[in-house]
Amino acid sequence: MTSQATRPDLRDTMRGELIDRAHDDYDRARQLYNGMVDKRPYLIARCANAADVISAVDYGRENDLLIAVRGGGHNGPGLGSCDGGLLIDLSAMNGVRVDPARRTVRAESGCTQGDVDHACHPFGLAVPAGIVSTTGIGGLTLGGGHGYLSRQHGLTIDNLIEADVVLADGSFVTASETQHAELFWGLRGGGGNFGVVTSFRYRAHPVGTVHAGPLFWDLADAREVIRWYRDFLPQAPEELCAFLGLKTVPSTEPFPPEIWGRKICALICCYNGPADEAEAAMRPIRTELPTPILDGVTDMPFPALQSLFDPLLPSGLQWYWKGDFVRELPDGAIDTHIEHAAKAPSELSLMHLYPIDGAVHRVGRDESAWHYRDATWSMVIAGIDPDPAGATALTDWARGYWEDVHPYSMGGAYVNFMMNEGQERIRATYGDNYDRLVEVKRTYDPTNLFRVNQNITP
Numbered sequence: 001m002t003s004q005a006t007r008p009d010l011r012d013t014m015r016g017e018l019i020d021r022a023h024d025d026y027d028r029a030r031q032l033y034n035g036m037v038d039k040r041p042y043l044i045a046r047c048a049n050a051a052d053v054i055s056a057v058d059y060g061r062e063n064d065l066l067i068a069v070r071g072g073g074h075n076g077p078g079l080g081s082c083d084g085g086l087l088i089d090l091s092a093m094n095g096v097r098v099d100p101a102r103r104t105v106r107a108e109s110g111c112t113q114g115d116v117d118h119a120c121h122p123f124g125l126a127v128p129a130g131i132v133s134t135t136g137i138g139g140l141t142l143g144g145g146h147g148y149l150s151r152q153h154g155l156t157i158d159n160l161i162e163a164d165v166v167l168a169d170g171s172f173v174t175a176s177e178t179q180h181a182e183l184f185w186g187l188r189g190g191g192g193n194f195g196v197v198t199s200f201r202y203r204a205h206p207v208g209t210v211h212a213g214p215l216f217w218d219l220a221d222a223r224e225v226i227r228w229y230r231d232f233l234p235q236a237p238e239e240l241c242a243f244l245g246l247k248t249v250p251s252t253e254p255f256p257p258e259i260w261g262r263k264i265c266a267l268i269c270c271y272n273g274p275a276d277e278a279e280a281a282m283r284p285i286r287t288e289l290p291t292p293i294l295d296g297v298t299d300m301p302f303p304a305l306q307s308l309f310d311p312l313l314p315s316g317l318q319w320y321w322k323g324d325f326v327r328e329l330p331d332g333a334i335d336t337h338i339e340h341a342a343k344a345p346s347e348l349s350l351m352h353l354y355p356i357d358g359a360v361h362r363v364g365r366d367e368s369a370w371h372y373r374d375a376t377w378s379m380v381i382a383g384i385d386p387d388p389a390g391a392t393a394l395t396d397w398a399r400g401y402w403e404d405v406h407p408y409s410m411g412g413a414y415v416n417f418m419m420n421e422g423q424e425r426i427r428a429t430y431g432d433n434y435d436r437l438v439e440v441k442r443t444y445d446p447t448n449l450f451r452v453n454q455n456i457t458p
């Protein structure tokens, strides 16, 4: 029900802004990161604090509105918004407080990764998260969160100490190992199914200047590089993250013009350890492989690494992606990857394999909702391009590529690398943990008020 008559009630109870379809800022406020998704909420409640979130949840429930929750708005299928309902927009809630003595960080849930990195860096700290600074920590954390520090310090959820949550009935709880422990278990991987998180408290780790950046090889060397990488990674020091990409060199600065547009195999590296050991950790990559066509590895502040890809990936591009967890990379899988990567429909389209090992493996698969602790990589195939006319080609390429490599995968995908793929895919993603997630959902959101997500159906 979307009665205009009830609208002032929410406006009166909020410190933040209420944006309706007549508002000057409506079209900007409803925009999602993925330009392929266009949604028109009836109302956007841009909350200023947890009290606003409580008002918005109560208002949505009492008026029987579809409720969506937006953190950074980076979700692939656009689950950070809805058509015709109430969008609870957390983006104005972006305060961060670092406690350097305890090495903990309290971050409001509308923060981007960049907000958190910026606040932590002066203290020589970082919270493990993803690889693009504009991604919201809300969706990233609730889905798991993997990135450059995962091998060394685990997923983002492995560093979550507690979360403040507004539940479907409008009540406010703090979930941790000792309070609402089942909710805390579900929040760590189960997405936005159980309530609206208003803030997270994380463990942070010493991270300052890292030895990091990309190495590119021509696609002709990809078979040799990938075969070498699959054997190298498991025994590499955990301080070294190297994720693998099959991509195209963007035709733009700072890449040398002579390699613009070349199809490549890339290793994007980050060494976070003693500076005098960085070169040694990188040495096998530099000495055991063909000479790369670009070696951009150098010392840089961690936030610089985290924002390295930001200029290439502004908001509003067309995105279609599909993922899978991968344990092994047999030669047949490698050849299939190279075959499809060679046919990428645009310069930005890519395949990435992110390491899921080291500290991620030291957490049991039933210790959080995140099931695939025994994977070696989280794979994403992403068709990306600025031109909406290319949308079908991106989608067809990503789907066709995925279908051919899926038989080499473990069955499920990282929930944050899924489109709208149906209930069976969601079940596959949570494996043995799915039934327990349903129980948590029944306890905390029995009417499925929060259903604009990869939904755990109660």
Ligand SMILES: Cc1cc2nc3c(=O)[nH]c(=O)nc-3n(C[C@H](O)[C@H](O)[C@H](O)COP(=O)(O)OP(=O)(O)OC[C@H]3O[C@@H](n4cnc5c(N)ncnc54)[C@H](O)[C@@H]3O)c2cc1C
Binding pocket: 033, 068, 069, 070, 071, 072, 073, 074, 075, 076, 078, 079, 080, 081, 090, 109, 110, 129, 130, 131, 132, 135, 136, 137, 138, 139, 140, 141, 142, 143, 144, 145, 146, 147, 191, 192, 193, 195, 196, 197, 198, 313, 416, 417, 452, 453, 454
């Ligand atoms: C360019 C790019 C790079 C990425 N890199 C990585 C990476 O390196 N590592 C990685 O792990 N993932 C990565 N991702 C995937 C990313 O984790 C997901 O897209 C994630 O959904 C983004 O979260 P968000 O808050 O920006 O999204 P949103 O679209 O705002 O939200 C996503 C989902 O989470 C829910 N949600 C968000 N905040 C809350 C909250 N506070 N309370 C309750 N529910 C909430 C939303 O309702 C929605 O269902 C990347 C994505 C992009 C586009």
